[in-house]
Amino acid sequence: MVDAAIQSGTADRDCMFEAFARRLPTGRRYGVVAGTGRLLELIRQFRFETEELTWLAENSVVRTPTLDYLADYSFNGNVWGYQEGEAYFPGSPLLLVESTFAEGVILETLILSVLNYDISVASAAARMVSVSLGRPIAEMGSRRTNEHSAVAAARAAFIAGFASTSNLEAGRQWGLPTMGTAAHSFILLHDSEEEAFQAQVDAFGAATTLLVDTYDVPAGIALAVRIAGPELGSIRIDSGDLPTVVAAARAQLDSLGAVNTKITVTSDLDEFAIAALSASPVDAFGVGTSVVTGSGEPAAGLVYKLVAHKGHGDDWISVAKTSTAKLSIGGRKNALRRVDAIGTAQEEIILLGEGPGTEGQHDSRSGLERALLVPLIIDGTVDARFLGPAGTLRARAHNASVMQELPIEAFRLGRGEAVIPTTYR
Amino acid sequence: MVDAAIQSGTADRDCMFEAFARRLPTGRRYGVVAGTGRLLELIRQFRFETEELTWLAENSVVRTPTLDYLADYSFNGNVWGYQEGEAYFPGSPLLLVESTFAEGVILETLILSVLNYDISVASAAARMVSVSLGRPIAEMGSRRTNEHSAVAAARAAFIAGFASTSNLEAGRQWGLPTMGTAAHSFILLHDSEEEAFQAQVDAFGAATTLLVDTYDVPAGIALAVRIAGPELGSIRIDSGDLPTVVAAARAQLDSLGAVNTKITVTSDLDEFAIAALSASPVDAFGVGTSVVTGSGEPAAGLVYKLVAHKGHGDDWISVAKTSTAKLSIGGRKNALRRVDAIGTAQEEIILLGEGPGTEGQHDSRSGLERALLVPLIIDGTVDARFLGPAGTLRARAHNASVMQELPIEAFRLGRGEAVIPTTYR
Structure with missing residues (x-):
């Protein structure tokens, strides 16, 4: 052309x-x-x-x-x-x-x-944030999108209210808060779950997040609290029927005195799965595929x-x-958003035939058009x-x-x- | 970790x-x-x-x-x-x-x-190729995926049988055949459709592809043939009910003597839309969003x-x-594909407990395991x-x-x- x-x-x-x-x-x-x-x-x-x-x-x-x-x-x-x-x-x-x-x-x-x-x-991330009831969501989807898209996705999700990302390059380039977790491979690498948990607690202290669903969740939770003590920072659950598993995990943690230990869930979450966990004692979410692929x-x-x-x-x-x-x-356009007296958006107004930067002409239409x-x-x-x-x-x-x-x-x-x-x- | x-x-x-x-x-x-x-x-x-x-x-x-x-x-x-x-x-x-x-x-x-x-x-591209009945498909989806993904997508689609890409960087990096088309903006830039077609034919000769659906398809086709002559290489249609529009376009081209002018269609095509055009006189397809996003x-x-x-x-x-x-x-695995006597795949065989590179041991299982x-x-x-x-x-x-x-x-x-x-x- x-x-x-x-x-x-x-x-x-x-x-x-x-x-x-x-x-x-x-x-x-x-x-x-x-x-x-x-x-x-x-x-x-x-x-x-x-x-x-x-x-x-x-x-x-x-x-x-x-x-x-x-x-x-x-x-x-x-x-x-x-x-x-x-x-x-x-x-x-x-x-x-x-x-x-x-x-x-x-x-x-x-x-x-x-x-x-x-x-x-x-646009997908914003929907997840709006149903998370204030509980933080970490972006963990780098593995499910192109290697460059991964950095862009972490940034876009953060703009829409995600709390952090597992993509360290996004942290370096864009100043995003980063987080990391241990995967099942870390547990499986060690001779036993006990040795894996001990290695992680030795490295990061009791405030770390232990992944408890490699072998058996209740046994994993009991072991995690035994090794880290009731000061254990968090457990992560990555599989199973989450509402059931999370409720049982919370009860078990409380019974072990780990009342401040948080529960993080990850497992093919999307906005619908997060909404379904509204009443569950989840403290934080990790979202992967669905957010980096725009949830459909x-x-x-x-x-x-x-x-x-x-x-x-x-x-x-x-x-x-x-x-x-x-x-x-x-045609050249300008755009305003009309909000009502209590500040709620009412209308997207496209002004035809005007270029951008002309909205000063609309002062008389009141401050309710942004x-x-x-x-x-x-x-x-x-x-x-x-x-x-x-x-x-x-x-x-x-x-x-x-x-x-x-x-x-x-x-x-x-x-x-x-x-x-x-x-x- | x-x-x-x-x-x-x-x-x-x-x-x-x-x-x-x-x-x-x-x-x-x-x-x-x-x-x-x-x-x-x-x-x-x-x-x-x-x-x-x-x-x-x-x-x-x-x-x-x-x-x-x-x-x-x-x-x-x-x-x-x-x-x-x-x-x-x-x-x-x-x-x-x-x-x-x-x-x-x-x-x-x-x-x-x-x-x-x-x-x-x-995987999406292969499905499109298999229903295209040998008609070439161009990858034109760069605008619908991350700017780096676009190059990777062009390459992946080519591997699965696409004929070309509109992504010039993919041509440069990976040696893919590239193509280009004029968009509606090129037509609209000129004072008339006639001036736009004339400019394009002056630049590229009658063998070019003229986009005929900016204003009115039959009028656009008539104009295209009048300016380029019956040697016109191709017309492109990017909107409308394609089976109907394409059939009418073919008849019109033939009636104008442009019997060798090809018809290229683009317009949110996916494997289902391509299959629906099986019986239509389409000569080439351009596919965008659906291929670069894995068609769902x-x-x-x-x-x-x-x-x-x-x-x-x-x-x-x-x-x-x-x-x-x-x-x-x-466990370490090896993998074979069993094919029958006429070469049709029958079974994916995963060998457990063996590492890769051990398939020499399976010679006795006959040459029908690849x-x-x-x-x-x-x-x-x-x-x-x-x-x-x-x-x-x-x-x-x-x-x-x-x-x-x-x-x-x-x-x-x-x-x-x-x-x-x-x-x-």
Whole structure:
């Protein structure tokens, strides 16, 4: 596309691209924006290096004028978006990219890859957090997704309220709290469960978490308390019918005087399994596969569309595909969320025909309409507040605040429609 | 685990770890091994660098003896595995890692991340290929998965028989055939569909693929043939009720004399949609979301378990978790596939108590039992035949041959059981 547009003289037309989701994942009532902090850093660094240009040339993928263009590429346009951690709904204009056609279209795959995956994880994670009743959830799914996705998933889950991750690289890169546990292999490595528990307590003290379900859970619990004493920090249970097993484990721990010993459960948990443990004396959850694969919705379904360009003049021309299926709504947009007097979200308002950054015009509509689009990149310069560990913490805090704003029906797990309507003005 | 094992003196025990799937994805009849070539290169390069060691030390994740161990880490053990592209079934010992405990357990996350994702993609892709009736399928899903996963997905789909990918980085890294198409944004960028088609034909000639569904499909087809002439290479349709639209498009193209113009369809295709187009005059498919997310099964469900160790002596001791749920079968294993006289697979045979590389002992069982485990890494040295573009081509060829061997029932799309039984001897 860039090659043909350079040849036809349209590559440098001013354009507005928009990333949005036509619908939420099936049955979900809201989605959670994530990936922005990662994406901004990746856009800032996005260049074509010699080895890539050489390959493109040798394989005749593009012609010389395009190679020259790519060799000089860096993004110098503007990007506005929903803040990372924000809730979103069908049609919410999650990211707006204003640049030349070539500059903006080259970023399509990067933008959608990052947002589709990270939003999928954060949207699933938020549902798990909302049914965890304040009990901490650790992200432990690195083994169930691509090795790079694993780091991104840990970050997205943390933004949506997970307490920690077992992915140490995510701790190093993004400043996330990390945790670790012993697996069955550690128990099986030793000559007996007793020797394994003793080795772990020798290494980490009684406050450690002992995995008690390798051979027999009641025997494992008795052994764990005998070795670590009633000061044992925690036990972990990774199999079995959890409500039954957890209730019995709590009673056994209490009878052994280990009344402060916590119970951590892990075992193919998802939001439904966590909800089913509402009344169980679980102290902490570990979630793997379901969170890193978006709990049944591994891609958020965002698309990236050209919605306006300047053509030959200075005026924006709205454009959209108009054949019968997969309709899009063209034009530059702004977005507000209307909240009622007690601060509960009521409506997602998309302002048609206005660009982002115009919400100052809407002061008269009262403070009950919150502007959703913030400038992320202006003239190629990224707002550094959204980057790195600090940006990740900011996103988590924003998400916590936004979750308070959603109507309570948002947190029902059963299938339903978006919890607030999207309307166009 | 490594920290505690170093302290307890068990870290250097000889161990055998095994990666396997307890079951196939729901309703699937076989799975396809993929990721091996990527994994071998990643194991070869696996090191802890200064920045990682510094972070581990500063955050007190592990203690000094462990930091010293990690600083010197490189994998020096043995790995056997099913060849990349091989079919597998529940319990198939897909990867066997023989090393010290510390050496092998450190690789757990890397091994499972790579295999769980790549196998998910290849297993879905194989189903699509088997119902495509020989018509080429292009992988176009980069935008619907993490930006690094996208490259891995392109490679895994190619191994399972996809013809090409739109991911140029996958072309560069792995030598895959690449393709590109124009999106709706290219049409919308221009002042009219006519100008857009003309620009594309000027750039690439009449053999290009024109996207005809931006405004009105019949009008788009008429325009495409008028501009490119009946030599037009291909049209692409990305929306609508495909069987109806495709049939009408073929008739229209033929009536315009464009009898050799091909029809490419893309539009949320999966194996079921491709099968539904069996009788339609489609010449090529483009598949996105469904293949890169494993078509409903985004993680293959492989686990990595310690199955044997040498304890204090030279004899292997089989170990396995024995509590009630998530049972594993301990011990070193070998694996054979029994085929009948006409070469159709009949049975997956797991030999218990034998290590890999012992299949020479089974010559008397006749040539109708094919050995499944091949040495991939011996004493830390990777077999280079499985690496890079050459290894990827080898995997694709192996997959093509293995697909011929499966019973025809393997290719039914409806839910069912594994097409051959797994038996233990």
